[in-house]
Amino acid sequence: MADPRVARSGATLTLTADATAGVETFYLEAIRQALFEEMERDERVFVLGQDVGVYGGAFKATEGLQERFGVDRVLDTPLSEEAIVGGAIGAAMRGMRPVAEMQFIDFISRAFDLLTNFAAKNRYRTGVGVPMVVRGPSGAGVHGGPYHSQSPEMYFVKTPGLKVVAPATAYDAKGLLKAAIRDDDPVIFLEHKFLYRRVKDRVPEEDYVVPIGKAAVRRAGRDLTIVTYGAMLWTALEAAELLAKDGVSAEVLDLRTLLPLDEEAILASVRRTGKCLILHEDTRTGGLGAEIAATVSEKAFEWLDGPILRVTAPDTPVPYSPPLEEAFLPNVRTLLAAVRKLVRY
Amino acid sequence: MADPRVARSGATLTLTADATAGVETFYLEAIRQALFEEMERDERVFVLGQDVGVYGGAFKATEGLQERFGVDRVLDTPLSEEAIVGGAIGAAMRGMRPVAEMQFIDFISRAFDLLTNFAAKNRYRTGVGVPMVVRGPSGAGVHGGPYHSQSPEMYFVKTPGLKVVAPATAYDAKGLLKAAIRDDDPVIFLEHKFLYRRVKDRVPEEDYVVPIGKAAVRRAGRDLTIVTYGAMLWTALEAAELLAKDGVSAEVLDLRTLLPLDEEAILASVRRTGKCLILHEDTRTGGLGAEIAATVSEKAFEWLDGPILRVTAPDTPVPYSPPLEEAFLPNVRTLLAAVRKLVRY
Amino acid sequence: MTTSLPPQRLADLYRCMLLNRLLEERLVHLYRQGKVVGGLYRSLGQEATSVATAFALDEGDLLAPLIRNLGSVLARGIPPRDILTQYMARATAPSGGKDANLHFSVPEKGVYSPIAMLGTLVPVVAGMLLADRMQGKRTVGMTYLGDGGTSVGAFHEGLNFAAVQRLPLVLVVEFNGWAYSTPYEKQCAAATLADKALGYGIPGEVVDGNDALAVYEAARAAVNRARLGGGPTLLECKTYRMKGHAEHDAQAYVDPKELTAWRVRDPLARFESALESSGAMPAAERRRIHDEVESQLDADVAFAEASPFPDPALAFRGVYADESILERGRAGVFMGGL
Amino acid sequence: MTTSLPPQRLADLYRCMLLNRLLEERLVHLYRQGKVVGGLYRSLGQEATSVATAFALDEGDLLAPLIRNLGSVLARGIPPRDILTQYMARATAPSGGKDANLHFSVPEKGVYSPIAMLGTLVPVVAGMLLADRMQGKRTVGMTYLGDGGTSVGAFHEGLNFAAVQRLPLVLVVEFNGWAYSTPYEKQCAAATLADKALGYGIPGEVVDGNDALAVYEAARAAVNRARLGGGPTLLECKTYRMKGHAEHDAQAYVDPKELTAWRVRDPLARFESALESSGAMPAAERRRIHDEVESQLDADVAFAEASPFPDPALAFRGVYADESILERGRAGVFMGGL
Numbered sequence A, B: 001m002a003d004p005r006v007a008r009s010g011a012t013l014t015l016t017a018d019a020t021a022g023v024e025t026f027y028l029e030a031i032r033q034a035l036f037e038e039m040e041r042d043e044r045v046f047v048l049g050q051d052v053g054v055y056g057g058a059f060k061a062t063e064g065l066q067e068r069f070g071v072d073r074v075l076d077t078p079l080s081e082e083a084i085v086g087g088a089i090g091a092a093m094r095g096m097r098p099v100a101e102m103q104f105i106d107f108i109s110r111a112f113d114l115l116t117n118f119a120a121k122n123r124y125r126t127g128v129g130v131p132m133v134v135r136g137p138s139g140a141g142v143h144g145g146p147y148h149s150q151s152p153e154m155y156f157v158k159t160p161g162l163k164v165v166a167p168a169t170a171y172d173a174k175g176l177l178k179a180a181i182r183d184d185d186p187v188i189f190l191e192h193k194f195l196y197r198r199v200k201d202r203v204p205e206e207d208y209v210v211p212i213g214k215a216a217v218r219r220a221g222r223d224l225t226i227v228t229y230g231a232m233l234w235t236a237l238e239a240a241e242l243l244a245k246d247g248v249s250a251e252v253l254d255l256r257t258l259l260p261l262d263e264e265a266i267l268a269s270v271r272r273t274g275k276c277l278i279l280h281e282d283t284r285t286g287g288l289g290a291e292i293a294a295t296v297s298e299k300a301f302e303w304l305d306g307p308i309l310r311v312t313a314p315d316t317p318v319p320y321s322p323p324l325e326e327a328f329l330p331n332v333r334t335l336l337a338a339v340r341k342l343v344r345y
Numbered sequence C, D: 001m002t003t004s005l006p007p008q009r010l011a012d013l014y015r016c017m018l019l020n021r022l023l024e025e026r027l028v029h030l031y032r033q034g035k036v037v038g039g040l041y042r043s044l045g046q047e048a049t050s051v052a053t054a055f056a057l058d059e060g061d062l063l064a065p066l067i068r069n070l071g072s073v074l075a076r077g078i079p080p081r082d083i084l085t086q087y088m089a090r091a092t093a094p095s096g097g098k099d100a101n102l103h104f105s106v107p108e109k110g111v112y113s114p115i116a117m118l119g120t121l122v123p124v125v126a127g128m129l130l131a132d133r134m135q136g137k138r139t140v141g142m143t144y145l146g147d148g149g150t151s152v153g154a155f156h157e158g159l160n161f162a163a164v165q166r167l168p169l170v171l172v173v174e175f176n177g178w179a180y181s182t183p184y185e186k187q188c189a190a191a192t193l194a195d196k197a198l199g200y201g202i203p204g205e206v207v208d209g210n211d212a213l214a215v216y217e218a219a220r221a222a223v224n225r226a227r228l229g230g231g232p233t234l235l236e237c238k239t240y241r242m243k244g245h246a247e248h249d250a251q252a253y254v255d256p257k258e259l260t261a262w263r264v265r266d267p268l269a270r271f272e273s274a275l276e277s278s279g280a281m282p283a284a285e286r287r288r289i290h291d292e293v294e295s296q297l298d299a300d301v302a303f304a305e306a307s308p309f310p311d312p313a314l315a316f317r318g319v320y321a322d323e324s325i326l327e328r329g330r331a332g333v334f335m336g337g338l
């Protein structure tokens, strides 16, 4: 059966207003390039994870790396998230720049203790920094079921000492991964698996980074701000397009980094539009929408012309069967309903 | 050196308006009683954890239980949070009512995967419920340092399928623990270690439960609502007392259950007072304050006469040395400053 | 051929291995037709390990399979249609479409779902057995783990707990040479995985996992020991994964010679020739069973294909025992009915 | 007395064990005076294990202790004042007061802090050694775990990884009979913890942990093997925890006979009598060392007592390399300066 979200958005997602020079590149390939180029640039950078070597990773993000850089710098590990993450922490503490792959980001749960208690707190407690990246495929939309579809961002946004990044375009995926690898602190890098081979945009040939902590206005608008990130950016843009036909001008803000949040960008946009709606694929309670709503209601209260709304997944695991997963995920229809309510307010 | 918070609040904390009949009981003893009585009442109930048997638990919450109920129902486990939590999950699935103790709640990180992926999702995925309780000492204020002071509530509030409870009084500690044990779903029961031997109030002699999901107005007020839970209730009450002398009437709402949130109680109070401040000991970003602010700004927007403020710990690990920990924790002074700002708004 | 199994049980064992093989062939067909939702995880070549271990359990015992243990759940009486509807994400599936493949529980049959995180089942099954013992039941529990899965910490914590408590657990380690693309040398430096048993103070045994009768005897001995209070056994079955990790994996990393070498050790063919040469089951009888299985599968495939997809509203239900917690207008909010 | 240690090193070993003992006595005194913030975790009776294992490392090697391994960090050259200021939560402590007891790192000396969660150090130290090997260094790493800590999954995952990678790791298992109030029988059913080594395909050894020279030789052999590419060793030191889990624990659960039996095996007294009877170090020399240690401790205790508590503003600093992330007016907000 056809995937509802592909059908909805066409086979390839790309930023219509994308004027960057460069080569049309898939999101997944952009990640692979970032790894390749950073390993070329800096011999401290290495990759470790399950099946990242000969196999090139479950999603092929590390394809060709072992051929180029050898078995030591593209290290196949046992089936052991604590070895991968613990190993990366230790290596980072001794001067390397490890990039650890989780085969699916869901399995990061098995390294939760090491990430939240060791990596995140080490600099504060002992002065020894942990410059490492943990990356992996996140998010739903491909009928992966409860254990291959999770959005674990808040577990890490909740943990001081970590940074959390979630690119929605190929350009950002490459630029943010490079920034993450060069960062002196541990970064959780959430790749949206739905976008791997669907999103394609221009990526410069020369070296560049996208700074961690900076959101991007993807579409300027006057009537309300839709704050989002990851795969939901594309839902927001599609909805904004439809709203424009109705004369509603929606601004779409792509967070790109989830921790630290680009508070300035969020507040500036909401102060312009007076209305704020947060859209995310993660479940509702305690999602990033809550933090954004809290920030806005604290710091832009005077500018608000309506309640802050959240359009999110419900508070359930991610179901597997297509009609259930479709009901679970926010989509253009549910988003439009909320936007119209807010605009009418 | 004297603990600043004890000094601030006196040796014993008790609800001044507490008119319940019953016996004056410490918070810790109330927990012990709940375990004892539930084990008497229902032979499916049993306790497992590190040093819960002969030793009676690191904080003595299970003291005397093994003598009464034997080594099988008060089970000393290896030093293994996955055995404790995994074992409890399995036992719950086969008809028992396990109560698992974490020696310090911080160590729950080592059972994160089992709790969030196994216990939380089992009913939804397979129809098999997991009626279990994981309880343990949470929170700061006793110079425990980064690993014996954490407030892990949001990791679990973020996880659909769990319930999260955080009592602030002896009455609630007993009544909520009984409710948690009788609940058909997994409950994370956060005991505040600072309150163990400091809070004392009247506990009925007869059997009772405090329903999960119901907040309590601890002090009625007109000018603003302070939403809080756990040890911070006592800070809020102390501040409210001082504010009353200045003619400011603060309503203090004790959440008691963090998931599911008592939305009705929060909204009703804020609709009455028009102003909302959330106080918690947990760090700021992604804390429960965010969820509450989001809920209020979405559902009580029209009633708001000012921004929603959060008074919380900063986004750092919990430091160890007394002056650092004191700076880290919200206190009456920081709370009053925020309240005054909000009242003047 | 030496076996302690009476003729009828022998026939059942054969039928079950055949069902495992043929059901999987149906699944491959459905997968190629795009009717399987998500991945398909094969057990080709490993049928003897799954089926014959599960066969060693008695009525009322517990079984917690991993996703390659199709044969184990069939041996416990799960009908093929439950597998087909699971893989096809239909409303009639045991999980109602909420989870995939072998992720479902049928408590009445003592079958409990794994989660994807490998290793986590071990402490959970230990807990189940602890509960049963507390309730005076003499249940034995069996669960599985691959050569990869043994690297996970929950395996260690769970097995250690079971050993200290002398719980009646049979932990079957399926050594099939690979964890996805990772060969054993990159997984563990021990000579055999059964060597881990010593460190838990329990018996560790190695058996030819492609020899159905040998597997049965080893598993039966472990089950008996468990039932009599002898505690857990680590039973390593040496077998081989004849297909890629999942159907999309062409296993390019595998030396074709290795596959050829293992093809001749196919557990089903081996069992058939033992049945043939010992005269325990004539070819005609095997053919009859084969035809029965095929016609059962025809009916079950038809059932699965005719089954509807689940009602979207199911997505919002069943998180808590008390549905009201999440229901407060949820479906309305989330399905655009704002 | 047979030893490979030259006289000067023998004297250093003695001095270090004595320092461990006497520094701890000072800490007990300060604890009783209420000057230690939080708990005090003793190593009485275990000094030989800590000191003599760490003594087997060379310059440039790595050591990651647990909180009872006071002797190990002293052996690596951490001065007593660092320990005193840590326990007293002063600004002059290596962690600046942010963390307690032995939770601090001094990378220049190759000393790295544990976290409280037992077991997590193992994969981290494996990663450190992997990094050093990638950088062409021949560093050996040593870390510790108690009989309780070996039950944690991270121990399993980390040691397995180190074994597969043949990393130069010496994992010292301190068998002291207890994990808080939990005796070994409730912790693990294996005959010895060193039996776990087989399951990782590495050498496992047991040594009398109260015999400083035997511990040294066993540790030195493991360090040498590691340095020469022979991979990890699991070295179990059999010792005994002479005090409760922490000073507040009166160890009522311990049979006093057991304590009496172990008291006569005190590692320091034993070492002293070996030094005495072999003539390796006359009593006068030992006394001189004793006096030196005591006067160093006098000075260091005075230093620690005179040290200020940290500036509260430090609480808000040092979470990230780029301080600006959390600093934006933080201290102001959080310290009531709204």
Ligand SMILES: Cc1ncc(C[n+]2csc(CCOP(=O)(O)OP(=O)(O)O)c2C)c(N)n1
Pocket (backbone or CB within 6 Å): A050, A079, A080, A081, A103, A107, A110, C068, C116, C117, C118, C145, C146, C147, C148, C149, C150, C152, C174, C176, C178, C179, C180, C241, C245
């Ligand atoms: C904790 C965890 N990490 C990663 C995965 C992803 N994964 C699924 S199956 C698999 C390989 C499993 O190998 P093995 O345990 O040998 O079982 P087999 O597939 O050979 O039956 C991996 C890496 C997982 N399921 N769980």
Ligand SMILES: Cc1ncc(C[n+]2csc(CCOP(=O)(O)OP(=O)(O)O)c2C)c(N)n1
Pocket (backbone or CB within 6 Å): B050, B079, B080, B081, B103, B107, B110, D068, D116, D117, D118, D145, D146, D147, D148, D149, D150, D152, D174, D176, D178, D179, D180, D241, D245
């Ligand atoms: C993962 C984890 N769970 C629980 C604790 C609490 N705890 C601290 S020390 C201790 C006992 C440790 O025993 P053992 O490993 O034998 O070391 P010993 O204290 O005997 O040196 C416990 C249970 C912990 N630190 N880490």
Ligand SMILES: [Mg+2]
Pocket (backbone or CB within 6 Å): C146, C147, C148, C174, C175, C176, C177, C178, C179, C180
């Ligand atoms: Mg395998």
Ligand SMILES: [Mg+2]
Pocket (backbone or CB within 6 Å): D146, D147, D148, D174, D175, D176, D177, D178, D179, D180
């Ligand atoms: Mg011990």
